Amino acid sequence: MDVQGLQMTQNTPAPGVYKRNPPIAGEAEAIEAAKNGDAEAFSKLYALHKRRVYTLCLRMLGNVSEAEDMTQEAFLHLFRKIGSFRGESAFSTWLHRLTVNLVLMHLRKKGLNLVSLEETINPSEEDAPKRDFGSRDLQLTGSVDRVALERAVASLPPGYRMVFVLHDVEGFEHNEIATMLECSTGNSKSQLHKARLKLRELLRQPEQSTQPAGIDEVAV
Amino acid sequence: MNNHGLPDFDTMTPADFEKFLPEIFANGDGRVSTDPRLQTFLTNNPDCAALVRDLEAIADQARSLFEPTDPGDAVWTGIQNKLKMQGSEDDDLPVHQTV
Numbered sequence: 001m002d003v004q005g006l007q008m009t010q011n012t013p014a015p016g017v018y019k020r021n022p023p024i025a026g027e028a029e030a031i032e033a034a035k036n037g038d039a040e041a042f043s044k045l046y047a048l049h050k051r052r053v054y055t056l057c058l059r060m061l062g063n064v065s066e067a068e069d070m071t072q073e074a075f076l077h078l079f080r081k082i083g084s085f086r087g088e089s090a091f092s093t094w095l096h097r098l099t100v101n102l103v104l105m106h107l108r109k110k111g112l113n114l115v116s117l118e119e120t121i122n123p124s125e126e127d128a129p130k131r132d133f134g135s136r137d138l139q140l141t142g143s144v145d146r147v148a149l150e151r152a153v154a155s156l157p158p159g160y161r162m163v164f165v166l167h168d169v170e171g172f173e174h175n176e177i178a179t180m181l182e183c184s185t186g187n188s189k190s191q192l193h194k195a196r197l198k199l200r201e202l203l204r205q206p207e208q209s210t211q212p213a214g215i216d217e218v219a220v
Numbered sequence: 221m222n223n224h225g226l227p228d229f230d231t232m233t234p235a236d237f238e239k240f241l242p243e244i245f246a247n248g249d250g251r252v253s254t255d256p257r258l259q260t261f262l263t264n265n266p267d268c269a270a271l272v273r274d275l276e277a278i279a280d281q282a283r284s285l286f287e288p289t290d291p292g293d294a295v296w297t298g299i300q301n302k303l304k305m306q307g308s309e310d311d312d313l314p315v316h317q318t319v
Contacts, residue, residue, distance in 0.1 A: 076302055
């Protein structure tokens with residue numbers, strides 16, 4: 001994937017993302033100063049956006065070490081390319097897309113680059129959610145513990161996790177996800193549904209270990 | 221089938237419901253349990269209703285996963301070090317001094 005081509009596209013942001021990215025006081029000045037190589041301005045931009053970028057990486061990768069590495073890469077990439085930011089979308093939206101695309105590239109380099117993502121976001125049969133409605137005594141009680149859900153999300157196969165995080169956590173629409181992941185809209189909908197089913201299955205089995213899934217597990 | 225390729229909600233089976241659930245979730249506002257077109261079906265099929273409630277609860281709680289977390293201090297240190305190393309080698313890098 002041409003990361004720069006995608007990240008520099010300043011489309012209208014998804015409603016969910018836009019709501020989460022209101023203008024930040026002093027940000028515009030820092031961006032302009034950073035374009036001219038102002039070190040303090042870069043430092044300010046890092047301080048303003050580090051949590052958002054790191055959290056996104058952590059949710060998508062499910063691994064602290066990898067998330068920190070990708071956060072570093074995202075800001076290094078930002079520092080290189082900030083001159084091309086034209087302000088047609090919120091800076092945070094632009095940075096968000098840049099980060100998503102870097103993470104996707106990272107995942108491809110880890111083993112998803114030999115076949116199309118359309119295929120690889122489909123986990124193995126073993127990882128796939130069981131196709132059952134579930135007896136009612138095993139249903140969730142209408143509420144989900146956040147910590148338990150975080151653990152369950154981290155243990156999802158990477159393909160499921162990506163679509164779930166992008167849609168349910170980050171607020172992207174299916175058509176945007178389809179563009180980012182180079183798959184069909186129908187595939188995005190299907191993967192989201194399977195991810196939720198898998199999470200339901202995991203949350204109904206709290207006694208089972210939910211270790212984060214390795215990248216290799218996504219290979220089909 | 222209706223205009224969205226979905227089955228008739230009044231006559232569909234639980235198997236139909238399972239098959240089309242991803243599309244049903246995607247076509248509405250994400251609240252299948254309160255969709256008036258599905259109330260009769262969900263009332264008559266409690267396991268399907270339980271499934272919908274669970275999936276909606278998961279989607280609802282997912283929003284709370286957005287709470288930001290700070291990266292470790294090593295991340296900024298790593299950025300500074302890389303910028304120092306690359307700054308003099310890379311004309312594309314707009315940084316001319318240590319961040």
